[in-house]
Structures are given as structure tokens and as C-alpha cells.
Amino acid sequence: MSLRLPAIMRTTAARLSALYLILFAICAVLLVFYMTSLSARMLAGQTMDTINEEVLGLDRFYRRGGLPALVRTIEQRSRQPGANLYLVADPNGRILTGNVESIEPGVLATQGWTTNSFAYQRYGEGTERRRADEETAQDEAQTPSGEHRHAAIALVWRLPNQMIVLVGRDLGEPERFRSVVRQSLMLSLGMMALGGLLIWYFVGRRALKRIDDVSQAGRRIMGGDLTGRLPITGAGDEFDRLSENLNVMLTRIAALNEGLKQVSDNIAHDLKTPLTRLRNRAEAALAGNPETKDYREALEGTIAESDRLIKVFNAILMISRLEAGQSSESLTPVDLSAAVRDVVELYEPVAEEEGVALDAAADTSPSTILGNRELIGQALSNVVDNAIKYSAGGSGKPAVRVSVERAADEIRLRVEDNGPGIPDEHDRERATERFVRLEQSRSQPGSGLGLSLAKAVMKFHGGRLDLLPGSPGLTVVMAFPQVREQ
């Protein structure tokens, strides 16, 4: 597999690993430095304590036996393995006894603790090296911290006769400790970097592969294959969740696409019939005599047919605008009880003419919602119109009843008829689709858009339109969400 590193660098996983690596490294280094300096300080404190005790002891010897006792004790102690540094010098700084052969100049001039660590050389240690040193003697004098010298701290004091006594301790141990820590730090940092790189490589590559799979599938789908879905590995990780969600979205898009296709098919079919009729009528009129009554009637028929077509187009346009959810700023408080009264009053003469008893359940208390009065009126009149049309054919005298029903969180308008209703549940669902005209309604005039428009209006108001089986007949429920006034 060819893998370009820059591509890996661009993955989020790689960026995150790099960031964490750097953060951890910084933390580790800081921690190690803190620990080392703390331990070094503790070690130094211990050393100083030892030296202090040593000095107190020597001081006792000096008081008891004078200089000779001191010198004897020092000589004795210097010979022990791993001993401290001892030195006795004359007031001019010439070394008389002890286990130190040479010492950084200026150290003996101090009083008390040496402020800085200094370089020195023990007896016996530098004998072989001294020859080599002679050539760089000058160098050595200036930079006494050469590699064969050791660093130490010491306590210097003067005896009453101006002799100089020095007790010190080598700092080799803390130095070694420091270097061990430094080495292990470097090692662990190296391992950390290596580990980071490995994780980076594998995680990044995995992520890249998954993303590549998804984008490939995406390209296929964009290419027009809406049945394609994004791969799901079953790992249940975030990639799977993302793919699942995108797949749900794709399913929805496919469904919408299918719906759109159906609608355009329906539009084509439903509009072709009246257009053909229109054309035939115009053609027949053209062939006839312009002076006759038929000619005029044909033209009037043409206009009426065009008007019907325009109505259908307006309804389609309105439904799609409502579904797109536009013009939401036109919402004002609307009294649903008043809307019911208005529409029932508007349809009352028609119902009477059709022999349908239309009545509104007496309810005068206002049921106010936020909405568009115009749209609600139109939706309700479509539903009532439908109910009047289909209330005939049932048992008993056709009747339509409109009522307002208040529930906890919504206000429902119920339009009940006692016609044959729509017994099949599937048919009830389909009845609100665009251009769908059920078998029993084929004989009735209408565009098949009335209930679709009502449904779109309800959706626009955040409510719903339900078709329920009545007893007998059909009950249409328009449920509006109730607004709470602040």
C-alpha cells in the first residue's frame, strides 16, 4: 500500500498523537528535572551534615592533642577507602598533609563552606597522568575542571596558628546519579517518540483507510447510485456511528427523491388530461363557425379549463412553499373557534343545497394559537369541502360536524362526516398525498390536492393532519400545537 506521509500528517489522529507526544515529553522532562534537582539537593545536604560531624570530631582531637593529634587523625582517616577529602596546609596554602594532591586555586582562601563545587586531585590518582598533564600544564591551571579532576565541596577553616584545614567530600556520587537519570531520560524520550510514531502511523493509516472507504462510497452515491450505502465494519466506533447516520440520511434522501419522482409523474399525468381536453376544444372551435353559439361556448370552456389548471398549479406551488417552510413571519394569533365559525358559515349554504347537515359544535370561548388565519381558513375549508362531498352515501341523512377540542398541549379541530369513510388504513394514509384520488372519489370533481394542501398547512404550523375512522364515516383531525403565552 502506498502511503504518503503528508496525508498521514493531515489526519486528526496524527495531529492529536503529535500533540500528546509533545505534551507528555515536556511533562516527563520537567518531572525528571524536578526530581533530580530535589535529590541532588538532599544528597548535598547529607554530605554537608557528614562534613560538619567530621569537623566537630577533628576539632575535638585538636583541642585535646593540638596540631600533631589533628595531623595524625587526618593521615589515618585519609588512608581509609572511600574517605573524605582531608587537607592541612600552611598559611601560604602549601599542602602539608592529607589525601589531596592539588586543588583549584582560591579554594583555600575561603572561610567556611566553599560556595561553589571545585576541582581537585587525589594523591596517587594523577601520577600516570601527570606526565601528560605537564604538556598542558598551563591549560590545567586555568581550567582545573579537566576530566581527570573531580568536583567536590568542602569546609575550610583556619587554626589559631593560621594553618588551613579543609574537610570535603567528593561530588562524584550525585554527579553519577545525575548522569544516570539524564541517560534514562534520553532513552525513555526516544522510546516515547518511537511509540508515538508507531501509534501515529497505525491509527492514522487506519483512519485514512476508513475515510477513504467512506469517500469512495460517497463518490459512488454522488454518481447517481442512490441505493449505495456507506460501509459499516461492525466495530461500533465513531466511524460506524457516522456511517450509520449518513446511511439513514441517504435513505431519507432516496425516499424524498422517490416521492418527488412520483409527484412529477402524477403532475405530468394529471395535467396532461386537462391540457389535451383544452387543446381539443380549441381545435374543434377553430374548425367551427365563429358566428355560432357553440364557438363562444367553446372559448368559454377553454378559459374555464385554463382557470382550473391555474388553480392546480397554484395549489402545487403553495404546497411546496409551505413544505419549504417559508414566510414564517406571517404568524399572528388566530382564534380557531372563530375560524371554525367562519368556515362553517361560508359552507353552510352549499351544504344545505347538497342536503348535508353542517353544524359547528357550539363553542364560543376563544382557542388562540399562533398561525396564519388565511392558511388555516383554507385548510379547514378544504377539509370541510371534502367532508360535504363524501358525506353522502352512508346510512342516514348526510351530516358534517365541526368541533374544537382542547388537549393539554394542542388544540384539535375535528371534522366528522357520516359518509362511507375510508375503511382501509393504507388508503387513509395515501389520501393526503399529492394527486392521490382514491377509487371512490374518482367520480367527484377535484384535483386531489385539497387534503395535501391541508396537510402542508398543518405541517407549516407544526401540527398534524390525521385521518381516523369515524363511526361511521371519516374523522379528520387537525391538531395545532398550543402556544403558551409568556
Next chain:
Amino acid sequence: MKILVIEDDREAADYLVKAFAEAGHTAHVAGDGDSGFTLADTGEYDVMVVDRMLPRRDGLSVIAGLRSRGNDTPVLILSALGEVDDRVTGLRAGGDDYLTKPYAFSELLARIEVLNRRASAREAETIYRTGDLELDRLSHTVKRAGREITLQPREFRLLEYLMRHAGQVVTRTMLLENVWDYHFDPQTNVIDVHVSRLRGKIEKGFDRPILHTVRGAGYMLKAG
């Protein structure tokens, strides 16, 4: 009647001029918002028909400009946009009526004639009289040939509107808009049934018809 048509669609404008001429009116055309404003500003027109979307200056801005200069020539807005909001913004900008394209010329003509400022002086009258029909707007009584006729409140408003525009064609949508305050097209011709009921009340028992149906357009209240 002198009509100013501000419409950028040449063909539609020519058709309107011709159709208005056949109906006995004089119409002038302005092809864009600026020239329309200049012509309208002369104040010599009775009614204006303004398209909403115009080159140079849109229709609403022309109307608002005229209104701010004290020009109150009645305006009918023509628009391809037919949403409820469009109607509201159009009327708010100073338009007096609103018609969505495509429209029937009979509808446009009826509305223009109703808008005509010379004819709309009846607003202030308290008693409308058409032939032997009399409507008192204050006492809410209707009499024909001295005999009182009882009307439902909505029937009263329907007759009131018809009488205010007596002698003019009133379309079904105009009635729905002005009497019921709804602007949609009902699926069934509910208005026809309301009108025929009203007709029954004001014509039954009288020998002369007074509420006439104008074919392909609407209704007209006219004596004799």
C-alpha cells in the same frame, strides 16, 4: 378612465392596453420603474396597475415614493409572487389591491373599476340606494320598494358591498376577500350559493331582477 400600466413585459402591457381600450378606458404604458414614477407623478391617472418586479426601480418602491409625495392614485399591484406575505407587504407599501399572475382580465378590469377614485366616493354615505332597493348602514336595515327585508349579518355585508359598487362588476374572489376576508380560491363555488340566497331574498316577490350574473366575470347590482 385613465389608467397607467407599469409593466416591463411588452406583450402583456400591449394586451392590457388593447383590452382596456375595448372596455372604454385609456391606458398608458411605462416599461420600467423610473419612467413609471415620472408618469404617475403627473397625477393625471385615475388608477395604476403596477407590476412588482420592474427594471431600475421595483414596483413597491415606486408606490411608496408616490405615497410619500402625497399622490394617492389607487394602485393595483400585479405580481407573480402569490404568497400571503407578498400580499401583506404589497398592501403595506401603499397598494390598494393585489392580483396574482396569471389572472383573468375580467378580474383585473372589475377590480380596476372598483378602485377608480371617482367611483369610490360612496364610502362616506350612510344609505345606499339602487333603484327601489335601499340599505341603511347605520340601522342595518334593508328595504325594497318600502318593504323591509330580513338578512343574516353576512348577507347584509354581501349586499352592502354589492351596493357600494352598484353598476360595477364584482367578482367572486372580490366578494370572498371583502366580505369574508379570505384570499384563497375555495374548491367549491361557495360564493355563488351565498349570492343566490341573497338574490332569493331581495328579488323574490318583486317583478324586476336587480342582482345580475355577469357571465365569465361575476355579479353586478343594477336597477332595471
